[in-house]
Amino acid sequence: MPNHRELLKQSDPDIYDAMLGEEARQKKGIELIPSENYTYPEVLACLGSVFTNKYSEGYPGRRYYGGQEFTDIIETIARDRAKALFRAEHANVQPLSGSPMNQAVYMAFLAPGDTVLGMDLSHGGHLTHGAPVSHMGKIYNFIRYKTNPQDEGRIDFDALRKTALEAKPKMVLCGYSSYPRDYDYARFKEIADEVGALTMADVSHIGGLIAGGAMRNPCDAGFDFVTTTTHKSMRGPRGGMILCRKKFAKDIDKSVFPGLQGGPHMNQVAGVAVTLGKARQPDYRHYCQQVLTNAKTLADALMKEGAELITGGTENHMMVIDVVSSFGINGRVAEETLDAVSITTNKQIIPDDPNPPLRPSGLRLGTPAATTRGMKENEMRRLAGWIVKVLKNQDDQAIIDSVRGEVEGMCTQFPVPGID
Ligand SMILES: *Cc1c(COP(=O)(O)O)cnc(C)c1O
Secondary structure (H helix, E strand, O other): OOOHHHHHHHHOHHHHHHHHHHHHHHHHOEEOOOOOOOOOHHHHHHHOOHHHHOOOOEEOOEEOOOOOHHHHHHHHHHHHHHHHHHOOOEEEOOOOOHHHHHHHHHHHHOOOOOEEEEEOHHHOOOHHHOOOOOHHHHHOEEEEEOEEHHHOOEEOHHHHHHHHHHHOOOEEEEOOOOOOOOOOHHHHHHHHHHHOOEEEEEOOOOHHHHHOOOOOOOOOOOOOEEEEEOOOOOOOOOOEEEEEOHHHHHHHHHHHHHHHOOOOOHHHHHHHHHHHHHHOOHHHHHHHHHHHHHHHHHHHHHHHOOOOEHHHOOOOOEEEEEHHHHHOOOHHHHHHHHHOOOEEOEEEOOOOOOOOOOOOOEEEEEOHHHHHOOOOHHHHHHHHHHHHHHHHOOOOHHHHHHHHHHHHHHHOOOOOOOOO
8 A cells, every 4th residue: 555644744744744733632632522523544544545536426326427336336335324324214425514414405495585493503503503694594584492491401392382383484403513412303393293394403413322322313203304414423524414204315315416516525425434334333332322421420520520511411422511600711711721731622602691602601522532532431530620620720820731741641541543
């Protein structure tokens, strides 16, 4: 095999050095951003393969260009594995990432101005769920449901049903970027059926945990459309996937290509196929269980040390600390303080946040990446102790320096897959 890295080192040292810098950065600290993960070395091999040279507009057996004997093999394998894992009737694995995947569903089944009932963005909805700054928010009429502070911050289904009965949306949307609980798909489906709405679950964050059998599956609840990214808990290459009922298959495929995209990234599709192959193994099911165990352990330990968590805990891979009420600092300061001790997190708006998005009240943490490195309950308890210690003493440079040493010391014992 040619040594690709050695060639890069010689021909473009600026880019090569930046790559080495990023590898060192990923190794020395711990990644607690819940949407990130460390992908498999086999996926890195696919991404850096000659599949990136190939134009494969169309679908297996019906392509616009010749030379598709091997691209057809990988895309067919990826689709079949996706269908089997999610018990779905149809799968499209071509979306370039999560955002175009959601756009493709909307554009296939909604007309401009149609009403979509989705979660309020400060309560956990994603930008593509109609944020005013997104094009989707301008094209469609997004209306909102929320969580209920009187019910531990769970989804307020009574209010959701009332809004649905009044507004008669064309589509009911669930699935979130910042909601630390499992979803009651049956309840959504019941309300959507009552008003004749389509059902869509965007499980981008938890798609891997569903594939690994650790969380409920919206396909089992009869949802019309299920979308997920492939790079978050699923641990694959960046990408998106649409699962749907057979009766919608043609329209979804047409909407992805030629409706929205051109040629699929076949190196990425190969990586998705490999990722879904891994997700069928018992090891991956154990991984998903450990992601949840680690999240619960981290959340419990943080709360024991005095941190206040949105919804009072977690049932998935993520948690959101109200850092204003817990430590008297905003999310930006909390994120920067943890960066200084090599713990990577992200600031996060909380339900009806009085503070602006760049200085929000929350901090979001998640365990998929740490679990990929092999960390378990013991490491989660140590992390919780360090996080609380530095957030309580963010002005104390001696404490910051000593904690950074301890964090980096622990991280060196847990190698990052794909980096020697
Ligand atoms: C991450 C995410 C997306 C978008 O994915 P990108 O690949 O960043 O475009 C869509 N929906 C939800 C709920 C997400 O969490």
